[in-house]
Amino acid sequence: MIDRELKDITKKSGIVFIGKIISTIIGFFFSLMAARFMGAEVYGKLTYTFTIIILLSVFTRLGLTQGLVQFVSKLTEQNKEERNSLVTFSIFIVTLISIIFTFFLYKYSNYVAVNILNNKDLSILIKIMSPLIIFLSLNGLSTGIYRGIKTIRYNVFGSILFSSIKLLLVIIFGYMGFKIYGLALTYHISIIITVIYLYYKIKKLKLIGKISKTYFSSYIDILKFSYPLLMSGLLHFFINKIDIFMIGYYLSSTDVGVYTIALKVGTLTSFVLFSFNTIFAPNIASLYHNEKMSKLKKLYQVITKWIFAINIFVFSLILLLSKDIMTVFGPEFIIGATALILVAIGQVVNAGVGTAGSVNVMTGYPKSELYISIVVFVINISLNYILIPIYGINGAAIASLISVAVMNFMRLYILYKRLDFLPYTKDYLKNIYSTIISFTICYILVPHINTHYFLRLLIIGSIFTVINIISNYYFGFSKEDKLIFKSVLNKIKNI
Numbered sequence: 001m002i003d004r005e006l007k008d009i010t011k012k013s014g015i016v017f018i019g020k021i022i023s024t025i026i027g028f029f030f031s032l033m034a035a036r037f038m039g040a041e042v043y044g045k046l047t048y049t050f051t052i053i054i055l056l057s058v059f060t061r062l063g064l065t066q067g068l069v070q071f072v073s074k075l076t077e078q079n080k081e082e083r084n085s086l087v088t089f090s091i092f093i094v095t096l097i098s099i100i101f102t103f104f105l106y107k108y109s110n111y112v113a114v115n116i117l118n119n120k121d122l123s124i125l126i127k128i129m130s131p132l133i134i135f136l137s138l139n140g141l142s143t144g145i146y147r148g149i150k151t152i153r154y155n156v157f158g159s160i161l162f163s164s165i166k167l168l169l170v171i172i173f174g175y176m177g178f179k180i181y182g183l184a185l186t187y188h189i190s191i192i193i194t195v196i197y198l199y200y201k202i203k204k205l206k207l208i209g210k211i212s213k214t215y216f217s218s219y220i221d222i223l224k225f226s227y228p229l230l231m232s233g234l235l236h237f238f239i240n241k242i243d244i245f246m247i248g249y250y251l252s253s254t255d256v257g258v259y260t261i262a263l264k265v266g267t268l269t270s271f272v273l274f275s276f277n278t279i280f281a282p283n284i285a286s287l288y289h290n291e292k293m294s295k296l297k298k299l300y301q302v303i304t305k306w307i308f309a310i311n312i313f314v315f316s317l318i319l320l321l322s323k324d325i326m327t328v329f330g331p332e333f334i335i336g337a338t339a340l341i342l343v344a345i346g347q348v349v350n351a352g353v354g355t356a357g358s359v360n361v362m363t364g365y366p367k368s369e370l371y372i373s374i375v376v377f378v379i380n381i382s383l384n385y386i387l388i389p390i391y392g393i394n395g396a397a398i399a400s401l402i403s404v405a406v407m408n409f410m411r412l413y414i415l416y417k418r419l420d421f422l423p424y425t426k427d428y429l430k431n432i433y434s435t436i437i438s439f440t441i442c443y444i445l446v447p448h449i450n451t452h453y454f455l456r457l458l459i460i461g462s463i464f465t466v467i468n469i470i471s472n473y474y475f476g477f478s479k480e481d482k483l484i485f486k487s488v489l490n491k492i493k494n495i
Helices: 003-061 064-074 077-107 109-116 120-129 132-148 153-175 180-204 213-250 253-266 270-289 293-327 331-352 356-362 367-391 393-419 427-448 453-475 479-493
Strands: none
Touching (some): 003 077, 003 120, 003 153, 064 077, 064 132, 077 109, 077 132, 077 213, 109 120, 213 253, 213 367, 253 393, 270 331, 293 331, 293 427, 356 367, 427 453
């Protein structure tokens, strides 16, 4: 039986899962408001420039976000002087390096705009956005500090705070008629307030100390430990952002804006996999260490089925209403409907193997993710280079879909060869049957609902949801399904 493990996972999901849901919803509405008020071109320009800023902030963190998790978590209250010194050293070195990067980006903004971004009009925007490197670096570093002391609630609240301020400001600046500079100012104010909050709490938790030569060897150790993690972080960044960068280079800012919206909507459910990976990881390690392989396998299957069910539900709605969904952001975004469908297919493929990557890492094969990332990076950048000039944003979406498919096939193959694990059971068919029934009925209804696109979204979405719930009830929930559902409801009631 896996009742205890399922209860443990849903109980621990609390702040991570709920916080991620709130941040995702607010972030979605921010993108919606930004797209509606600013238009695809302005939104695309800022997104394209922001991609470079994020890349540089990955460099300036030096991998210390993950390094602090490892080092700080090992230092107890008896070693708090060393712990605080490490935290302070990390803050100092990241701040110093990010200031240097900001200076050079500001100074050579024209060179970057012309020779790297292939758009000389972005030079002024790069200057304006360059200070964000400092605050994004410190924001990312705080995650490692909070995870290191196993207190993530402040980090979760900081994420919600950042998203909320962004949403509020984009509405205010939008109504005032500000365009690109209003959007840039929105990012500055939001991240500055968030960083002030996060580091105020770090100070209140008495995590700030003195940089001392006594701990010089510890400083060197954490830098050595973090360096490979910097490389891994850069690889992860390029896998996730290379399509936006290459669209901006080969196409236009408008294309970047449209594709970014398609990407955000298509990957809206990615927080489900992220949350389960975060929560499930300790349980994987514990069960594997205690050689409870049958429990681990069953747990993996149940969780993957839930991740898949949520994603195939959302994908079906996107397939039915892709044009209406993109129209919500503005008429000029309709051209991204096909890209949206392709991105959503990638999410279904990703969900189809669930937490396979996390299982591989936590059962003693962490290098698998590095090897897979290298292969996927080469495939992704090659396909984007070939397909974007030919098929535009749809080419980028195809490249992303193929890359995700290869990545997840490799994860699942390694897991199956090592542990003989496959996530698929007969219960998967219940989800598929329910989705087919719901999709077929709504597909027949869509042409007959000739009304405003927003009203059509509400009507079809509601009908699809009701039919899906009834179908799932008819085919029957498993005991594990009921347990997870009950645990999640209890968690929501206790918020």
